[in-house]
Amino acid sequence: MKLLFVEDEPVLLDEMLSYFSSDGNICEQANDYGQAVEKINTYAYDGIVLDITLPDGNGIDLIPQIRTCQMGTGILILSAKNSLADKVNGLNLGADDYLTKPFYLEELSARVNALYRRKALQGEENILFDGFTIDTAGKCLMYGTEEIKLTKKEYQLLIYFVVNKNRVVSKSAIAEHIWGDSFDEADNFDVIYVHMMNLRKKLIKTNGTDYIKTVRGLGYKFVS
Amino acid sequence: MKLLFVEDEPVLLDEMLSYFSSDGNICEQANDYGQAVEKINTYAYDGIVLDITLPDGNGIDLIPQIRTCQMGTGILILSAKNSLADKVNGLNLGADDYLTKPFYLEELSARVNALYRRKALQGEENILFDGFTIDTAGKCLMYGTEEIKLTKKEYQLLIYFVVNKNRVVSKSAIAEHIWGDSFDEADNFDVIYVHMMNLRKKLIKTNGTDYIKTVRGLGYKFVS
DNA sequence: ACCGATTCTAAAGTTTTTCTAAAGAATTGG
């Protein structure tokens, strides 16, 4: 998933970025309030980890802005202050969870994942469709008891499609979501074609159904 | 696991630090109330050993502070006073266990480990899987009656994997949990690769099964 | 201070995944 980390302390920021990146997410950063505003108004994120104390403003003030332009985005507030007022205030303004520094990256990760599941999938640990089970903890796809081996990119694609079930997702959206900034859109979507095809093939091979419909000129749609 | 020792008497502090460090834990110290407050608000710990009588304050007053920012941390109170009032007071405020000075380090160790077991391992003394027994008190792995000799790192890895059975754990998560802050993630994960390989080899050699699946690009997963 | 065990580093080897490129099929618009 695509995450934004708003944090001014460089060490902690680095730790979070490398932790979440190596966990298979696309991560972006904002070092202060100004950068955060810019990012929020330009890109869509699945989750935003927001430090409250920033050099040029209070992170809490970002929450309404995020909520007006990114309804479904999970917001987790971070704060060094051990203040109940901040927590209550943040949650009232529309944050979804709260974590006080210090914390284990492991716990932050668990909470961000939980947010994403709550937001996108109504709190289901396992996503089921038509005999398939996506085990989000084990990061694998099962058909009955048999494991359908997916590569990392295929797994990410599948999750993204299932979350956006019955909705057309553009190739740009896929690129932004799964490749992030590193994707060179000017060139071509060939990479996406190839991965789509590989994922499709594996699903079709399993039970004969093609869950992914091509919407020519617009993108793809997962139906189930 | 990561521990904090709050104790003003240097001899006892040193003894505790060296005992627990050599047992494979990540240990930190605070010599007085002030240092303790600082540490508690900066880092996360699995367990805190807390002397009640400190030169600049009463250790008991730290308990609420710990509890508000570190929910899952085990707290063990130490006191020279053999006072029932202190004990009751401490436990009421959220401490998990109590030990009166003087004591044997072995007993302290046993109690701190018990705290961890209660917290992370849901109270299990022995973890069983497929003919193997992990004796968490003796910190060893048995296959039937035969002991499978593991190094400290291998044992820690195994515990971490077993606790997270069927869940993919990223290399960052492993690093954070087993190497702590000393791990230089920027460089490489080579150390992890090597230890993983050694642990795997020992398990495979014992009964031919590879319980650890590599999830390329994401981490490893213990399945049983 | 020495010995053995453990842990780490470095590098070569292996496997898997990802990407690129190109040819072929389907669809759309003129």
Add this chain to the structure above:
DNA sequence: CCAATTCTTTAGAAAAACTTTAGAATCGGT
């Protein structure tokens, strides 16, 4: 119906991720 565009499919190159080995450094106990 033809040309242009968009997508599918294949195959192989390139990159990345992981495994394995060996030896150096470090640690712990005597």
